[in-house]
Amino acid sequence: MMTSSDKMDNSMETEEESMESNEFEKTKISRMRTLVERQDPSSKEVDDFTFRRFLRARDLDVEKASAMFLKYLNWKRNFVPNGSISxxxxxxxxxxxxxxxxxxxxxxxxxxxxxxxxxxxxxxxxxxxxxxxxxxxxxxxxxxxxxxxxxxxxxxxxxxxxxxxxxxxxxxxxxxxxxxxxxxxxxxxxxxxxxxxxxxxxxxxxxxxxxxxxxxxxxxxxxxxxxxxxxxxxxxxxxxxxxxxxxxxxxxx
CATH class of the missing domain: 3.40.525.10 (CRAL-TRIO lipid binding domain)
Structure with a gap:
């Protein structure tokens, strides 16, 4: 039977894992931002949440996520030149x-x-x-x-x-x-x-x-x-x- 102490230990471990995961993602986002901004300076206006979505879509692979994101920026410029659809x-x-x-x-x-x-x-x-x-x-x-x-x-x-x-x-x-x-x-x-x-x-x-x-x-x-x-x-x-x-x-x- 799991004691209250065991539950607390598990909770702490889960919290620590979550913090480590967040830090890992932040590092990936930073690397992706550097790579993308070098190829498309307009990406400086993009928030970290957007970068995170593309990273997660490519299982945190920075190179693949960057290529996907650059393709998205190019598509948006051409398909939605006014920023939105009327x-x-x-x-x-x-x-x-x-x-x-x-x-x-x-x-x-x-x-x-x-x-x-x-x-x-x-x-x-x-x-x-x-x-x-x-x-x-x-x-x-x-x-x-x-x-x-x-x-x-x-x-x-x-x-x-x-x-x-x-x-x-x-x-x-x-x-x-x-x-x-x-x-x-x-x-x-x-x-x-x-x-x-x-x-x-x-x-x-x-x-x-x-x-x-x-x-x-x-x-x-x-x-x-x-x-x-x-x-x-x-x-x-x-x-x-x-x-x-x-x-x-x-x-x-």
């Missing part, structure tokens, strides 16, 4: 009224809800869809409380059919999440997934990296509310999923 750049996506932002989980992480059956290909194409993803992320990040860096997505596939299947858009979103917004997604709950969705899923799944795969949870219909309530209070769930909040379109949030 609603006028994603009009077709907004018209579909498929993305909502409301509430937060028990740790204060913002919750975004996607109604996937409302997504259809349009003349704006994949490029507008990718701009919409950036637009969404900026909205979500503006809702992050101090000390929090991650968010939750609930992807509701009720009514999804082949007309909604858009593999190029799915791959575009996946690339953005993995390459340019690492360590931002805490969890993606996939609910009401129809059997026919698995055809598209089999195409996308092999391209999802190991870290992202662990964040994707397919929720059984019979355990839907129970599973969501493990991490989200009922008062923060949308009415469509058994909660009390009305859906708020992300462009109105």
């Amino acid at each position: 609603p006028s750049e994603v009009t077709h996506e907004i018209e579909q009224n498929k993305m909502f932002l409301q509430g937060s989980d028990k740790k204060g992480r913002p919750i975004a809800v996607l109604l996937a059956a409302r997504h259809f290909q349009h003349k704006g194409g994949v490029e507008e869809f990718k701009r919409f993803i950036v637009y969404i992320f900026d909205k979500i990040f503006s809702r992050l409380p101090p000390g929090q860096e991650k968010f939750i997505i609930i992807g509701d596939l009720e009514g999804w059919g082949y007309a909604n299947s858009d593999i190029r858009a799915y791959l575009g979103a996946l690339s953005l999440v993995q390459d340019y917004y690492p360590e931002r997604l805490e969890k993606l709950f996939v609910v009401h997934a129809p059997y026919i969705f698995m055809t598209a899923w089999k195409i996308v799944y092999p391209l999802i990296d190991h870290k992202t795969r662990k964040k994707i949870v397919f929720v059984e219909n019979k355990r839907l509310k129970t599973t969501l309530l493990e991490e989200i209070d009922e008062s923060q769930l949308p009415e469509t999923l058994g909660g009390t909040l009305p859906l708020v379109p992300i462009h109105d949030s």
Whole structure:
């Protein structure tokens, strides 16, 4: 039987390990900052939290994380030259009224809800869809409380059919999440997934990296509310999923 003294010793060991880990990360961040700033002076404006996310995405490998971050800076300069995406750049996506932002989980992480059956290909194409993803992320990040860096997505596939299947858009979103917004997604709950969705899923799944795969949870219909309530209070769930909040379109949030 573990005594109170044993518990205290374990607690102290855990605290010491945590402190050592933080110091180790700080050293890595410092090395990464030096390496990146040498190649792109604009990175001097970037905070340590951002460097840490890219480091963790590459298992604290400074060289790999630096290459990933430099690629991100170049992409942002070209894809988001004005620093943000305006609603006028994603009009077709907004018209579909498929993305909502409301509430937060028990740790204060913002919750975004996607109604996937409302997504259809349009003349704006994949490029507008990718701009919409950036637009969404900026909205979500503006809702992050101090000390929090991650968010939750609930992807509701009720009514999804082949007309909604858009593999190029799915791959575009996946690339953005993995390459340019690492360590931002805490969890993606996939609910009401129809059997026919698995055809598209089999195409996308092999391209999802190991870290992202662990964040994707397919929720059984019979355990839907129970599973969501493990991490989200009922008062923060949308009415469509058994909660009390009305859906708020992300462009109105």
